[in-house]
Amino acid sequence: MSSTQIVVGDYEISVVDDHIGYRRNPADVFVDVSTEEWDPHRDYALAPEGYWEAQWRGHLIRRVDGTGENILVDTGAGPGPYEHGPPEGDLLKNLETFGVSAANIDNVVTTHCHWDHIGWNVRSDEDGARPTFPNAKYHIARNDWNFYSNPANQNDEFDALVAPLENTGQLNLVVGNHQMMDGVSLLPTNGHTPGHQCVLIQSGGQTAVLTGDLFHNVAQIREQHWCPVFDWRQDLSTAARRWLLWRAMSEGWIVVSGHLPTGTSIGQVIDEDGKPTWKPI
Ligand SMILES: [Zn+2]
Numbered sequence: 001m002s003s004t005q006i007v008v009g010d011y012e013i014s015v016v017d018d019h020i021g022y023r024r025n026p027a028d029v030f031v032d033v034s035t036e037e038w039d040p041h042r043d044y045a046l047a048p049e050g051y052w053e054a055q056w057r058g059h060l061i062r063r064v065d066g067t068g069e070n071i072l073v074d075t076g077a078g079p080g081p082y083e084h085g086p087p088e089g090d091l092l093k094n095l096e097t098f099g100v101s102a103a104n105i106d107n108v109v110t111t112h113c114h115w116d117h118i119g120w121n122v123r124s125d126e127d128g129a130r131p132t133f134p135n136a137k138y139h140i141a142r143n144d145w146n147f148y149s150n151p152a153n154q155n156d157e158f159d160a161l162v163a164p165l166e167n168t169g170q171l172n173l174v175v176g177n178h179q180m181m182d183g184v185s186l187l188p189t190n191g192h193t194p195g196h197q198c199v200l201i202q203s204g205g206q207t208a209v210l211t212g213d214l215f216h217n218v219a220q221i222r223e224q225h226w227c228p229v230f231d232w233r234q235d236l237s238t239a240a241r242r243w244l245l246w247r248a249m250s251e252g253w254i255v256v257s258g259h260l261p262t263g264t265s266i267g268q269v270i271d272e273d274g275k276p277t278w279k280p281i
Helices: 035-045 091-096 142-149 156-161 163-167 234-250
Strands: 005-008 011-024 052-063 071-073 107-109 122-125 128-131 137-141 171-174 178-181 184-188 197-203 206-210 254-256 266-272 275-280
Touching: 005 206, 005 254, 011 091, 011 197, 011 206, 052 091, 122 156, 128 163, 137 142, 137 184, 142 171, 156 163, 234 266
Parallel strands: 071 107, 107 137, 137 171, 206 254
Antiparallel strands: 005 011, 011 052, 052 071, 122 128, 178 184, 184 197, 197 206, 254 266, 266 275
């Protein structure tokens, strides 16, 4: 099966692709995981040549009845240019295929302030940076804001793509659990970054969760202690991953992942002979 869209009660969640990511050597990303440890996962978690290729995207959440506010969760890797691939990400173009323009976005949720999730936040020209989504509130965890605003953690992408929002009146700094609207809330899952948050949708007796970078590769569903070098605190990211994936498995949640290949990025965590296993929807 291959889904890029799913209905959860009153809401529809759509994958909005931006770009295929870099081809990476998994040993460069999961530096503590040996070649032998990859072997049982190689056939389903890596490309045939042994590379791992992440994908960059956002997600559109809107009500199926066409009323209410549009939510964009993460804004992809942005215009680039990139070392690989086309010169510009496709997120805005792909949003248009859903009949939604940048001006129609009412809320932008940032799962965390890494460059591949904030790429389209603002556009810059000689007059400075302007929000790409002029009518949106940008919901960003205060923990991430505080961390990356600290000169000790200086980060060019944050300075270019997040910091300019401070003076636009569009910034909402989120603390803890935050109810955005009926059935849609933000859930702190700190560890990948200090303020990493997931988006929870509870509607019509179903639950879905958009997991941002809680995990990157599908092998982490089984090997939940595997951490990429991008995780800020591996003890916390592992705890958050274990906690959330356990709940997703035991309560039958739909999991909408940030970086798994399009077509298999939406799924469920099922118990297969006592082992948590990814089952695409
Ligand atoms: Zn990411």
